[in-house]
Amino acid sequence: MKIIKKIPYNSISFKLITTILIMTIPLILLLIYSNTYASQVVRSQVASSYQNIMESYMNQLDRDLENTNMYIHNMIALDDNFLSIEQSRSDADYSMAKILFVNDLKQQLPLYSVIDAFWVYKISKQDLISVYNYRPAYTKQLDINSYFIDYLENNWSNESGTYKWQSHKIGEKYYIAYFIKRGDVYFGAWIDLNRLNSRIEISDLGPKSGSWFISSDGNIMANQWGLADNQIKEKISTIENLSFENSEDAVIIREKSVNSDTSLVSAIPNETILENIPLLQRMSWMLIVLSLFVIPVCLYIIRKIILIPIYRLVKAMKHIQNNNLNYRISEYKSADEYILMNKTFNRMLSQIEQLKIDVYEEKINKQHEELQHLKLQINPHFFLNSLNILYSLAKLKDYELIKELTLSLIKYFQFVFRNKSTFVSLKDEVGHTTNYLKIQELRYLNQFSYTIIVPTYLEDTRIPPLLILTFVENAVKHAVSLDEEIQINVEVKIIEKKDAPFLNINIVDTGVGFSEELLTKLNSHQTIVNEQGEHTGIWNIDRRLTLLYDGHAYLEFRNNQPSGAIVEVFIPLS
Incomplete structure (x- = not known):
């Protein structure tokens, strides 16, 4: 009982050691448990984790598309330069409005990094305006512009009012685009799906993993081609309602876009998921054994680096509590923060001593000044x-x-x-x-x-x-x-x-x-x-x-x- 009473339960050292043990012992037990259980659950965990990444990416993409839609609608409804382009009667007015409108688009373009370009087409003048975030080759520009002009004049319709981005195949590439018409002016934007897919970094789990954009009818439009197995490619194109499923060959995940007619699909082969399990098991056992030796060493280092300087500072404070302002913390080798703290503490004590002297002198000077002031007045x-x-x-x-x-x-x-x-x-x-x-x-x-x-x-x-x-x-x-x-x-x-x-x-x-x-x-x-x-x-x-x-x-x-x-x-x- 006497020994227990001497334990300083409220001291920093007791709380620090107890906290470390409370944190490390459950971790060791958890490592032992997880080591036996990991091989059974890792596959489903990877699928769930990958699903969250896919969902997060698609949510961000849908937010970017929705923000672009709102910007396009606001420009059509509220922008004076757009209205001038639509209603201008003279070439001079049209040219000036066009220049101002392009300048507005260039200023706002960095805020919409997801899109490749804003695209404006005036039917009566057969005039096209393009402002690029990512400019393709010149020949590709001509193909894209020609395709969208033909599409808008002959096939475009928004009677359904869905306001979704539609997929388009131009040459060997796929794009998604969104257009709105006011009067005889079309205004919208388009995105290269290959470029968009190249920004996805979720295939880092292995060299054979990959991601794809697919259309609503199952066509692969853009890919980070990692899987070479045609059976997996065929399986991707047949997925409909399931968000993800664990097939015999791979974990396949699909996330639909709310604001476009596309879906993003990723596939992770089983061999990629499970290839590191034996190594992880061995590493876990080594970590458990190593922790039994590391904990005492860490406690010793913590005592030397953190606790001993604190004890010295507490000792100095006790001297101050006893009105011993002449006490100073002696210099010793320690961390830079404690050296700064000790120097500041010593300097503070010197300043307090000087301040007491200054306050006393100030009182005398103040009385003298008041007397002198009365004499003067x-x-x-x-x-x-x-x-x-x-x-x-x-x-x-x-x-x-x-x-x-x-x-x-x-x-x-x-x-x-x-x-x-x-x-x-x-x-x-x-x-x-x-x-x-x-x-x-x-x-x-x-x-x-x-x-x-x-x-x-x-x-x-x-x-x-x-x-x-x-x-x-x-x-x-x-x-x-x-x-x-x-x-x-x-x-x-x-x-x-x-x-x-x-x-x-x-x-x-x-x-x-x-x-x-x-x-x-x-x-x-x-x-x-x-x-x-x-x-x-x-x-x-x-x-x-x-x-x-x-x-x-x-x-x-x-x-x-x-x-x-x-x-x-x-x-x-x-």
């Missing part, structure tokens, strides 16, 4: 200047302006403190920027003016917060002076760049512009933050755009003419 000079303006307005008792300034300040700081999203709507960003400019208007009376143009349909577009404000604030700080009035303009629109839609934000002022040195650094994305923190906002925007849009969003800086600065922001919309 809550400018004490801006706040104090606003309070001074409020004080001056209070002394003047200009309560309307006080209310307006206070409301703008409230909205400004609400946006700064409450908005922690990665993206805001363009409408909110423009509103925040407008509040800032209203405050600055009260500070710099009549020293600058501004316009902000944003189409209504773009107001819900999502952009990073403080994107526009940063550059407007930079323009106010560096461009506005008491010497002359300047203009600040903001315009947002959609443009096409690199075959893709981009949101384009233009911030233009009429101040002094950028120095050449600063302009070079800005366009080359160099760090330009000085000790006083100037241009920190621009660096922050450039960095955020790179991270948020995977390098697809970018900034462009240049000087305006005759003076001033232009900043353009390009954000992909797709």
Whole structure:
């Protein structure tokens, strides 16, 4: 009982060995049984198997014939070029329709590989159109065309409405053909039975096996001639209702076509079926004996190749479960898949270690960035200047302006403190920027003016917060002076760049512009933050755009003419 309890029933090794034994032992028993029984049933099995092959082939052939019939009927009923051929009154119209119709047939011909050619004949013009999949010799073409023209003009009839392919003998060869008439135009297709029969590969069971196409009256029309016994040939021609029968000489199989008046017959001589039975019996006994030695060897190989690498991987996982991330699977000779798995496992552990460090550092950096962001946005000079303006307005008792300034300040700081999203709507960003400019208007009376143009349909577009404000604030700080009035303009629109839609934000002022040195650094994305923190906002925007849009969003800086600065922001919309 103690030994049984130690067996790891749920382990891969136990399940793998058990599965192999469950699969191999019944196979060995089956070989022993089948070895004694094979000689009695092999003949009927071959016949049944061959019957399935024949049935499958004929079903495929009937599907191909039916598809061709449907195509012919559809072309007659629906194709404009065919209707033009039928109803054309001038030679020019007829020639053009003929060219277009032939082009249509050539395009569709590869889809109907079973047929040799599409065939169109217009009685009134005595004109024949042939489009070939398999082109016969020129003299044979003339014989085939002459025969079918004579047949259609004198013998063709479809009063029965059976829509079957009919067999025809032209010279020494047999063909099956299908035609439909509309007006004075015949349209159809024909197939060379010898070529069709040559595609059948079911005579591989022996050199004396063969297959034949026969007509409804028993005539052999095309053959893969293997049997030389005339009695078997005669027997083939007399088969009527039986699908197959086991004669004294051969297994003979017949499969009728649903869509034509032909049948396919195959014959396999008994000597071909039974000639390998003694050899198979000896091979079966050898296989049984060999399997008794092979099974232990296979189990050993499986253990070495599959199980031992898995055990090592399981061992490593147990170390990880115990929080030992320093453990690594040592290199050893194994299959390429396990080598890749072990390397990937070790690399994954290294990445997890590094990730833990990166996450810790990221938390610290994030806190630092949030603090720095607050420092950047809550400018004490801006706040104090606003309070001074409020004080001056209070002394003047200009309560309307006080209310307006206070409301703008409230909205400004609400946006700064409450908005922690990665993206805001363009409408909110423009509103925040407008509040800032209203405050600055009260500070710099009549020293600058501004316009902000944003189409209504773009107001819900999502952009990073403080994107526009940063550059407007930079323009106010560096461009506005008491010497002359300047203009600040903001315009947002959609443009096409690199075959893709981009949101384009233009911030233009009429101040002094950028120095050449600063302009070079800005366009080359160099760090330009000085000790006083100037241009920190621009660096922050450039960095955020790179991270948020995977390098697809970018900034462009240049000087305006005759003076001033232009900043353009390009954000992909797709």
